[in-house]
Amino acid sequence: MKISVFRKAHFNAAHRLHNPKWSDEKNREVFGLCNNPNYHGHNYELEVKVTGEVDPETGYLIDLKDLKDLISEQVEKRFDHKNLNLDTEEFKTLNPTAENICFVIWNILRENLDNKFDLAVRLYETPRNFVEYPA
Numbered sequence: 001m002k003i004s005v006f007r008k009a010h011f012n013a014a015h016r017l018h019n020p021k022w023s024d025e026k027n028r029e030v031f032g033l034c035n036n037p038n039y040h041g042h043n044y045e046l047e048v049k050v051t052g053e054v055d056p057e058t059g060y061l062i063d064l065k066d067l068k069d070l071i072s073e074q075v076e077k078r079f080d081h082k083n084l085n086l087d088t089e090e091f092k093t094l095n096p097t098a099e100n101i102c103f104v105i106w107n108i109l110r111e112n113l114d115n116k117f118d119l120a121v122r123l124y125e126t127p128r129n130f131v132e133y134p135a
Contacts, residue, residue: 001053002052006048006049007047009075010043011044011081013042013083014082016036017034044079044101046105047122047124048119048121062117070109075105098129102121102123120133
């Protein structure tokens, strides 16, 4: 029986959308308020979806406490209350758009999750703006 389980998480982080190859004028034109030189923040909501076969001995797909701990250790502690541009290695040279943040989180979790599971990540930057990987 193939099934999916979900875990929600939350973190707050600041960022600035900026392409260093562009002029300040072009950055302001493309990224608008998100290009604020003093940064701005979001209350990110994260949904992690794990899919696979139920273990017939436990009845679990995955122990949700283990998934909770993985997200806490690898995502929340890494990004919560951080300036993504300044405080994290992942975004020193990668523009911290919602799309890139989602993909980075997926990669972090994928590296730490058994390959027998399929993984999807949905990241809400606002209640109305969200991204998902894989699409």
